[in-house]
Amino acid sequence: MFMAKTSLDDGVFDRSAYQNAKRQLRLVETELPQNAVSSLAREVVRRLAFRMPRHENAADLPTQSEIDLLCAALLSADDTAADQFILAARRDGVDVGAISRGYVAGAARKLGQMWDDDRISFIDVTLACGKLYGIIRGLRHVLAPQIIQGRETRPALFALVPGETHTLGIEIATDHFRRDGWDVDMLMGLDHDAMVSEADLRHYEAIVLVANSDRMLEPLTRLSLALRITQPLAHIIVAGGILDHHPDILHLVGAEAVMADLDTAIATLRDVLGPAKT
Incomplete structure (x- = not known):
């Protein structure tokens, strides 16, 4: 097995x-x-288990005993055990495709099966999924090239959270950006899986998630989690009336910014992306 201790090196x-x-x-x-x-925990398990990049060299994939060890680390009281496992594997030369499709996806599938079989509790699986999600976010720069390979890069996507029925705001905002010269996409009227699948067709530098009512908090958070896995380098921005209901929405959704009003919307996106993203 790999080295037991490895520091969280910023280069990795x-x-x-x-x-x-x-x-x-x-x-x-x-x-x-x-x-x-x-x-939300099931969303993380599902996305990590079945939507990671393909890797064709079976010889590089982990054995079942290694998957078992990773799951044990994820379920342990040691918050860093799983991190050390993955980082040690990476430093020992394990291909990034094997880490994503093999170790992470394999562990996610096993956790999901253990949950379905009642071998682990709700608390166990949420803690383990949280650790796995954190690892994926931490490794986003090394995993991203395989995930977004071949996709057209677009500056921004405006997406109406599934279940939201107020469409006028997102239509006005998208038109506002296009009139300013931005070549941006808009998605609305889709269910959760269709939204994620459609977004997967391109690599977006920023994704603006629009929600209005308080009841959209869970669908908004679920969509953000899914897009964090499938769009690892995208900046997430939250907009719409939901901002009035949740002052901590930025951290709850895991976003980089909020788009508070139309007057400052373009400046907000420019601040997030940097200059000349038109």
Whole structure:
């Protein structure tokens, strides 16, 4: 097996993304009801288990005993055990495709099966999924090239959170940006899986998630988690009336920014992306 101890080296691991992911999931567990937290945990398991990049060399994939060891680390009381396992594997030369499709996806599938078989509790699986999600966020820069390979790069996507029925605001905002010269896409009227699948066709530098009512908090958070996995380098921005209901929405959704009003919307996106993203 790999070395037991390895430091979280900044050249391999994105500390900021990792810490933000951990903070987000801790907040989710305290702010949302248990059924919503369970739904979000299943979303993480599903996306990590079945939507990671393909890797064709079976010789590089982990053995079942290695998957078992990783799951044990994820379920242990040691918050860093799983991190050390993955980082040691990476430093020992394990291909990034094997880490994503082999170790992470394999562990996610096993955790999901253990949950379905009642071999682990709801609390166990949410903690383990949180650790796995944090690892993926921490490794986003090394995993991203395989995930977004071949996709056309677009500056921004405006997406109406599934279940939201107020469409006028997102239509006005998208038109506002296009009139300013931005070549941006808009998605609305889709269910969750269709939204994620459609977004997967391109690599977006920023994704603006629009929601208005308080009841959209769980669908908004679920969509953000899914897009963090499938669009690892995208900046997430939250907009719409939901900002009035949740002052901590930035951390709860795990976003980089909020788009508070139309007057400052373009400036907000420019601040997030940097200059000349038109």
